[in-house]
Amino acid sequence: MKNSNSLEGLEKQIQDDLSSFKKFNPNQKIDFIEQNKNEILNPKNPDKSADDPKIKFDEISKLRNFTISKWSDTLDEKTQKWVENTKNSMSNDFLKRMQAWFDAMLKAKELEKQAPELFGENGLFGDAVDMVNNALNLDNLGDLKYQKKVLGDFGDLSDIAASSKGFGNQKGNLNRYSIAQILNYFNMIKNNKALMDICDILGRMQNEEKELYKEKIMELTAYSYTQTTPTKRYKEEIIGITLGNDLENIVPQEMSLLDDEDLELLFDLKYIENRLFCFEKQGLISNQEEGQKEIEKEIEKERKKEDQKGPIIICVDTSGSMQGSPETIAKAITLMLTAKAKKENRNCYLINFSTSTICTDMSGAMGINKINDFLELSFNGGTDVGAGLRVGVEQMNKENYKNSDLLVISDGDFGYIDSNLHKQIEEKRKQKNKFYLLDVDGNSGKKDFFDKHWVYDSNTKNIRILCELKQQMKDD
Template structure:
């Protein structure tokens, strides 16, 4: 009974979610999966709660005890009176109408001293009590279960709807940015508030409305495109061979001549011996010795034989996008438009990394550093904490790069893409840091930069990063400094002697 009631309630919840948030769920398979998972967990928790919280468990135990006692046949008056008392207590607890005089009369008639009630009639009275007891118990328990299931279902709806309503309001912005709402939040955390929603709307709107910044997001989102490499590998392949084998148990075709005594298969030349009395004796002798020439009949059956062979095959090996490390300058020189751009870019890249299931690590730096691990079970609330930060202090990139280089040694962040977002108004980097960068670059790590100001030092940075983009917030234009400089250097490179 419990499973059917819980299953019905879960189907009702699913239908209500589809009716209210069908558009949102249709555009996000991950969000639909989260909702389905929460409903399945709710079903298991509800079934457990119905078992552990049932207020009628004691009454059910007393009823089972009475059934076992009455099945033995030897019922005392005290036992019958106790069972009736327990039954009437159940009726009172669930406010079910009872008839105490009727049951008192049953006890009196069953154990009257001047009347000998047959044992069969006494058993009928006991069975009647057990049947009525079971009816009242089932009705009370079912009513309580329906009420409790509805309470738990309402709690589930309220918990999930609080998040789904926020995501429904964000859906137009998320679609404009190409972001999956299911990758942004964990429905089980329930940490988002109206203030968090306002923060996210602010930055998401800025990203969606600034075409230049949106183009920059698309550009940076394509860092280290998936590369395909071909390789030859030996694989074991199963082949099925059809073998035609003779079947001695069937008589389908003539396959030869044999000696025997099967008269139905004897050759006509042997049967001709019966035409003469003298040669008939020879036929009888051959028959006794099983030396009559006969047709050899057999059938053909097909058997499938599996053969495993090694073959060389050319396969395409896909190299997935690596981890992402974001170093964001939060110094006072980044206040204003650079701060807005940095926060918007961080929001976009962090959510993209989560959507692509790429490990992501955020390092904020000014004179010191603050880190935020964005991999695993982080949600939208984590990145919103960064969006609420105020930028202040001086700029020292060395600690941030040093921490990032150490992070690249971890197994999770090998072959990572590091992006530094800053106005690059900073001092020179220590030679040891520059040497470590070259060492990590040799291990497959890549270094990129996004300049969001105009007072940067190109000559120093062009040897530090693999690519460097400059974003002009006034004109919403993008320039690639490092790539352009390399083309100029190659064009005017001195010819070989």
């Protein structure tokens, strides 16, 4: 609040106050303040006291104080209303998050019942509960944008646990696939030994590489040394000056006292009190020490990496020819192989292909939404196995996938690859990377540009080898 010493200044201030008050509180009725101001400044029935400037100044000051007080009351009322609304908003937000949290926990339990192998320690969906707990973040309560994000995290789990989702149109030619069907088929094949063996074949062992490590060992060492110890028993060299009465080592200046009859008595006194300056001498004694002792040493050794399987790359065909049961089987197998790779701490890269590709890197921290989105999407278009193979070869050039093997899961309904891609694959074979094909109920003939071509029979759930690159080379 500004003060003014003049009536004109005070009049301007109250006018400014009223303008600002109306700007922020347009619905407040304050016309009476304006009327009172005009009546004080321009009275209808003026008398001598009404025209007194001092009286007008005091009246206008009181009116301005009333205006400020009215404004303050309005502000307090608005503040109180805002506090109540904020409390209600935070309370409603908290209740919604808690309800979603409980729902998500129930979904997690449903998922665990459907596919217990996918949960537990190092399970593919093992982070489900952690994801739900992390999503229950009570920061920014009342913020609708933040609330939507939190509830969206819970929704990822609900999408997977949904009993049936059917199909729906997505952007372009992508379609949504039923996760429930994939989980049901997963439970049918989860103990299939042949599929487990394929997973064991994928990803060459890294024991061909060597690593350096340090090891502490105890070693017996012989020692021999000469220890020299100073001693005053031997007067071999002067090391300083000391007080005493050793006449043999007396400092020459002390002998000069004997040349003076008056100072001779002082010499005698210093001799008796051991206070004559004498040279301090010492000698050295050498002792020969020999023996053996055990010491701890840290040495660097080289060893092969053992029992550490390499990463895997899985290309899943979701073209039109795979629509229906073959695609369900392919994705269930993908889910099983990915889960096994997760438990073995192996990197896994997924490629969804038709004539184009969508890729998901399952290494590192794996959220449920990653595998969920991958399994749900399908192209239902043409088939270009080269599109998936090119992406896989590019991935093999990266450090964390250089030891990987690639598996194509398809019905084999595709032609041969172009010469440039074939050359790239051969270069990778020289680096000991392998390329495999798992044919789901296919009858399109041998694909001999793969290291192995397996055929999976969905009726018997058996796997047989249709052709093998080494065998082809022998036949040729």
